[in-house]
Amino acid sequence: MKALVSYHSEYGHAEEIARQITAGLRGAGVQAELVRTDALQVQRLVQVDLWVVGGPVHMGGVAWPVRKILDATSELWLRDAMEGKLGAAFVTFGGLGGAGGGAELALLSIWAVFAELGMLPVPFAKSVPEFRDAGLHWGLAVRTGDEAGAPQPVQEAQRKAARAFGAYLADVLARVRQGGGDA
Numbered sequence: 001m002k003a004l005v006s007y008h009s010e011y012g013h014a015e016e017i018a019r020q021i022t023a024g025l026r027g028a029g030v031q032a033e034l035v036r037t038d039a040l041q042v043q044r045l046v047q048v049d050l051w052v053v054g055g056p057v058h059m060g061g062v063a064w065p066v067r068k069i070l071d072a073t074s075e076l077w078l079r080d081a082m083e084g085k086l087g088a089a090f091v092t093f094g095g096l097g098g099a100g101g102g103a104e105l106a107l108l109s110i111w112a113v114f115a116e117l118g119m120l121p122v123p124f125a126k127s128v129p130e131f132r133d134a135g136l137h138w139g140l141a142v143r144t145g146d147e148a149g150a151p152q153p154v155q156e157a158q159r160k161a162a163r164a165f166g167a168y169l170a171d172v173l174a175r176v177r178q179g180g181g182d183a
């Protein structure tokens with residue numbers, strides 16, 4: 001089973017999270033590759049079973065380098081080249097006040113592209129214990145700012161949640177590919 005984790009990151013938070021997701025996938029036996037979006041050739045996606053897409057929330061949505069690679073998949077859409085593959089999304093966000101500004105919108109906008117491509121988006125199941133630390137139903141969402149919006153380093157609980165998300169995705173991938181139905 002093969003996966004590709006693509007990410008954008010300006011200040012290192014999303015990169016750290018992408019690394020941890022990749023570690024979680026690899027630890028569960030998936031051949032996982034980690035690629036910055038600006039180095040990703042979309043043709044490489046045709047060779048994987050799972051594409052994990054993410055980056056920071058910018059101005060209420062996905063950062064533009066993530067949007068750019070999402071748009072570039074139109075050539076795969078034309079050929080139906082991604083149909084039936086799994087997709088998963090993650091974001092890091094600063095947030096202000098009690099909630100992040102745009103984390104859900106960013107995740108859902110990635111899901112919309114998965115749908116256009118005929119892919120199967122994988123949620124972050126709430127039964128995974130680490131969901132409470134960085135979970136939204138549409139994927140992993142890691143808050144990297146304090147209540148005043150000041151940037152904070154990625155916390156160990158968040159790194160652990162990212163690894164758990166990767167391991168969970170590996171489990172779903174195995175079940176889908178092997179036709180297993182048990183939770």
Ligand SMILES: Cc1cc2nc3c(=O)[nH]c(=O)nc-3n(C[C@H](O)[C@H](O)[C@H](O)COP(=O)(O)O)c2cc1C
Pocket residue numbers: 008009010011012013014015055056057058059060061092093094095096100101102103144145151
């Ligand atoms: C230009 C810019 C716009 C941002 N807009 C938002 C936003 O709309 N909502 C939010 O929650 N965080 C926002 N942030 C905070 C980032 O999402 C957050 O700091 C993120 O974890 C940075 O990831 P990185 O270190 O990988 O670049 C913004 C940051 C920048 C630089």
